Amino acid sequence: MAKTRWLTDEQQCVWRTYLLMSKRLNAALVRQMQADSELSIADFEVLVALTDTPEGRVRYAELARILTWEKSRLSHQVARMQKRGLVERRACTEDGRGAYVAITERGRKAIEQAAPKHVETVQQLVFDKLSDDEAKQLQAISARILEGLDCPD
Amino acid sequence: MAKTRWLTDEQQCVWRTYLLMSKRLNAALVRQMQADSELSIADFEVLVALTDTPEGRVRYAELARILTWEKSRLSHQVARMQKRGLVERRACTEDGRGAYVAITERGRKAIEQAAPKHVETVQQLVFDKLSDDEAKQLQAISARILEGLDCPD
DNA sequence: CCAACATTGGTGACACGTCAACTATTTCGC
DNA sequence: GCGAAATAGTTGACGTGTCACCAATGTTGG
Numbered sequence: 001m002a003k004t005r006w007l008t009d010e011q012q013c014v015w016r017t018y019l020l021m022s023k024r025l026n027a028a029l030v031r032q033m034q035a036d037s038e039l040s041i042a043d044f045e046v047l048v049a050l051t052d053t054p055e056g057r058v059r060y061a062e063l064a065r066i067l068t069w070e071k072s073r074l075s076h077q078v079a080r081m082q083k084r085g086l087v088e089r090r091a092c093t094e095d096g097r098g099a100y101v102a103i104t105e106r107g108r109k110a111i112e113q114a115a116p117k118h119v120e121t122v123q124q125l126v127f128d129k130l131s132d133d134e135a136k137q138l139q140a141i142s143a144r145i146l147e148g149l150d151c152p153d
Numbered sequence: 154m155a156k157t158r159w160l161t162d163e164q165q166c167v168w169r170t171y172l173l174m175s176k177r178l179n180a181a182l183v184r185q186m187q188a189d190s191e192l193s194i195a196d197f198e199v200l201v202a203l204t205d206t207p208e209g210r211v212r213y214a215e216l217a218r219i220l221t222w223e224k225s226r227l228s229h230q231v232a233r234m235q236k237r238g239l240v241e242r243r244a245c246t247e248d249g250r251g252a253y254v255a256i257t258e259r260g261r262k263a264i265e266q267a268a269p270k271h272v273e274t275v276q277q278l279v280f281d282k283l284s285d286d287e288a289k290q291l292q293a294i295s296a297r298i299l300e301g302l303d304c305p306d
Numbered sequence: 307c308c309a310a311c312a313t314t315g316g317t318g319a320c321a322c323g324t325c326a327a328c329t330a331t332t333t334c335g336c
Numbered sequence: 337g338c339g340a341a342a343t344a345g346t347t348g349a350c351g352t353g354t355c356a357c358c359a360a361t362g363t364t365g366g
Binding site: 004005006007010011013015017018020021022024025026028068115116119120122124125126127129130134135136137138139140141142143144145146147148149 | 177
């Protein structure tokens with residue numbers, strides 16, 4: 001291996017600040033979600049994806065694609081959510097292998113309650129802190145980093 | 154609750170791009186660490202903290218403070234790392250309740266091997282993509298968001 | 307001194323994510 | 337058609353993180 005390009009002091013500072021921010025921001029969102037609703041972030045994402053579809057139901061593989069989750073993760077997650085009555089499995093007549101995930105009334109109620117508080121939290125923790133310019137910069141930087149990121153999806 | 158301040162389209166775009174980036178960047182780092190070493194990110198963080206101390210050993214509570222981890226998380230983590238010979242527990246003579254976590258030779262070797270590749274990955278995935286200005290912006294934005302973040306530490 | 311209280315750390319149950327292996331169905335080449 | 341390969345989803349084992357509770361030791365006020 002060639003000589004290591006160690007981080008400069010400035011780079012270390014950038015990197016550690018970013019890491020800390022992203023960890024704490026995420027932790028804060030998890031805490032808020034848990035405090036204000038019966039949902040986890042993962043539950044929330046699944047329910048959002050389901051309400052975004054006209055029928056309120058999607059095939060597993062499609063849902064996994066939307067969320068960019070592994071299929072087995074989705075399988076476990078849906079099994080847990082089903083136990084709590086947030087979603088249902090439905091047989092798929094077109095394809096004997098497949099199945100639908102459908103949102104239930106209880107699931108719909110849960111997300112309708114959770115969404116406003118979650119959005120408000122994002123506003124408070126992120127956008128209230130940043131100028132319009134900074135928000136644009138954050139997007140540009142995120143997009144730049146995303147570009148080269150090989151994602152095995 | 155007052156009327157919800159929903160996200161504007163631009164805000165949604167910023168937010169989703171940031172979320173995706175931070176998730177994928179993290180996933181890429183985990184993959185690289187797993188591919189190039191026998192360590193997880195958590196292992197790595199613990200070993201870094203240990204090598205940062207002159208003695209190569211720290212009390213549990215202090216280590217938890219350094220990492221801003223919960224004590225029980227650290228306890229589980231150290232137990233697993235101990236099984237793999239990366240760290241040792243040592244009795245604390247000054248305080249019968251306490252204990253030290255100490256890095257082993259095996260642990261030292263592991264981190265010395267893992268660090269260069271990890272740093273190189275951070276360079277490639279982050280700093281090679283960003284101009285100096287963008288790096289500064291990222292730091293400023295992260296710091297800004299961190300400011301108001303109540304952290305229960 | 308000794309009874310409350312605080313502190314240090316550990317433990318068990320559970321939620322979550324990944325990986326590898328599996329079953330059942332469909333599709334495709336011949 | 338039919339057997340091989342692809343596809344849909346499941347399962348079990350394991351690493352990991354959190355929470356609530358526990359044990360042991362130390363500290364402190366009367």
